[in-house]
Amino acid sequence: MAGDKIYALLADIVGSENVSNELHTLQGYSCDPTTNPPSLPDYVVIATTVEQIQKLVRLANKERIPIVPAVGMSNNGGLTIPVEGGIVLDLHKMNKxxxxxxxxxxxxxxxxxxxxxxxxxxxxxxxxxxxxxxxxxxxxxxxxxxxxxxxxxxxxxxxxxxxxxxxxxxxxxxxxxxxxxxxxxxxxxxxxxxxxxxxxxxxxxxxxxxxxxxxxxxxxxxxxxxxxxxxx
Ligand SMILES: Cc1cc2nc3c(=O)[nH]c(=O)nc-3n(C[C@H](O)[C@H](O)[C@H](O)COP(=O)(O)OP(=O)(O)OC[C@H]3O[C@@H](n4cnc5c(N)ncnc54)[C@H](O)[C@@H]3O)c2cc1C
Known part of the structure; x- marks a missing residue:
C-alpha cells in the first residue's frame, strides 16, 4: 500500500524496508495470545537504532500518533494491542x-x-x-x-x-x-x-x-x- 504522507516520513527515518501499512502485516500486530479484541495499527515500524526511536517519537508527538512499543507480544494483558491505531514499534532487531x-x-x-x-x-x-x-x-x-x-x-x-x-x-x-x-x-x-x-x-x-x-x-x-x- 504505502503512499501516504506519514508513511513517507516514517520511511525517511527507518528505511522503507522497515515500515509497513500492508494489511497482512498490520494484522500480525493487531492481537496477542489473550482474548482481548484485536485492533489494527496504522503502521508497523521496525527500529534498529536509538536515534531512530528518538526521531519516531518526535514525529509521533508532532503528528499526534500513538506509539506502542513491542518485542515478543507475549504479555498477558493485551498490552501491545494498538487500541487507538497508530504505530506499533517493533524493537526485536535491537537485540545486542x-x-x-x-x-x-x-x-x-x-x-x-x-x-x-x-x-x-x-x-x-x-x-x-x-x-x-x-x-x-x-x-x-x-x-x-x-x-x-x-x-x-x-x-x-x-x-x-x-x-x-x-x-x-x-x-x-x-x-x-x-x-x-x-x-x-x-x-x-x-x-x-x-x-x-x-x-x-x-x-x-x-x-x-x-x-x-x-x-x-x-x-x-x-x-x-x-x-x-x-x-x-
Ligand atoms: C504462557 C506465558 C507464561 C508467562 N509467564 C510469565 C512469568 O512467569 N513471569 C512474568 O513476569 N511474565 C510471564 N509472562 C508474561 C510475558 O511473557 C513476559 O513478561 C515477557 O517478558 C514479555 O515480553 P514480550 O517481549 O512478549 O513483551 P511485549 O508483550 O512485547 O511487551 C510487554 C509490554 O512492555 C511494553 N514494552 C515493550 N518493550 C518496551 C520498551 N523497550 N520500552 C517501554 N515499554 C516496552 C509494551 O508496550 C507492552 O506494554 C508469561 C506469558 C505467557 C504467554
Whole structure:
C-alpha cells in the first residue's frame, strides 16, 4: 500500500524496508495470545537504532500518533494491542547484549534481547538472571523487567524490576536520558547514588518512555539444579 504522507516520513527515518501499512502485516500486530479484541495499527515500524526511536517519537508527538512499543507480544494483558491505531514499534532487531560485567555483576541489554538469547549467553559464562518460567524463549527479556514481572529467582531477589541497575530511555518528547548510577558514571552498577526516578517508567507499559538499554543484576549459576514436586 504505502503512499501516504506519514508513511513517507516514517520511511525517511527507518528505511522503507522497515515500515509497513500492508494489511497482512498490520494484522500480525493487531492481537496477542489473550482474548482481548484485536485492533489494527496504522503502521508497523521496525527500529534498529536509538536515534531512530528518538526521531519516531518526535514525529509521533508532532503528528499526534500513538506509539506502542513491542518485542515478543507475549504479555498477558493485551498490552501491545494498538487500541487507538497508530504505530506499533517493533524493537526485536535491537537485540545486542551490550555488556556482561562479571566484576560487578550486571548485564546491559537492548530491548530486543530475548529470554532464550540472554539465558544461553549468560550460561556460557556461568551466570543467569531471574527468568520468567512460562513465556516462550522468543519473549523479550526487558519487558518482563520494566513491567514488574516475576522470575524464578524472585523469592530470593525480589520482582524483576527490583533487579534493575540502570536504564536509558527515550522520553515522550524524544529526549534521551539515563537513570541510575549510569547517568553519572560509566558503570551500570546500581540505581543509586542519585535519586531513583525509575518509577516514572516502570509499570507504565511504554506510555511514559521507550527503554533503549537496561542494566540488570546477574547471578552465579549453580552447577546443579534440583526440582522437587509433590501433590495430593
Ligand atoms: C504462557 C506465558 C507464561 C508467562 N509467564 C510469565 C512469568 O512467569 N513471569 C512474568 O513476569 N511474565 C510471564 N509472562 C508474561 C510475558 O511473557 C513476559 O513478561 C515477557 O517478558 C514479555 O515480553 P514480550 O517481549 O512478549 O513483551 P511485549 O508483550 O512485547 O511487551 C510487554 C509490554 O512492555 C511494553 N514494552 C515493550 N518493550 C518496551 C520498551 N523497550 N520500552 C517501554 N515499554 C516496552 C509494551 O508496550 C507492552 O506494554 C508469561 C506469558 C505467557 C504467554
Amino acid at each position: 547484549i551490550i555488556e556482561i560485567n562479571e566484576d560487578i555483576g550486571y548485564a546491559i541489554v537492548e530491548p530486543g534481547v530475548t529470554i532464550g538469547q540472554a539465558d544461553a549467553e549468560l550460561k556460557k559464562r556461568g551466570y543467569w538472571v531471574s527468568l520468567p518460567v512460562g513465556p516462550p524463549g522468543s519473549a523479550g527479556l526487558m519487558p518482563g523487567y520494566i513491567l514488574h514481572g516475576y522470575g524464578h529467582l524472585g523469592g530470593k531477589f525480589g520482582i524483576n524490576s527490583e533487579q534493575i541497575t540502570g536504564m536509558e530511555v527515550v522520553l515522550p518528547d524524544g529526549e534521551l536520558v539515563r537513570l541510575g548510577g549510569c547517568a553519572v558514571s560509566p558503570y551500570w552498577f546500581h540505581r543509586t547514588p542519585i535519586p531513583d526516578l525509575m518509577g516514572l517508567i516502570l509499570g507504565w507499559q511504554g506510555s511514559t518512555g521507550i527503554v533503549t538499554k537496561l542494566g540488570i543484576n546477574i547471578y552465579p549459576r549453580p552447577k546443579f539444579k534440583a526440582m522437587v514436586g509433590w501433590g495430593i
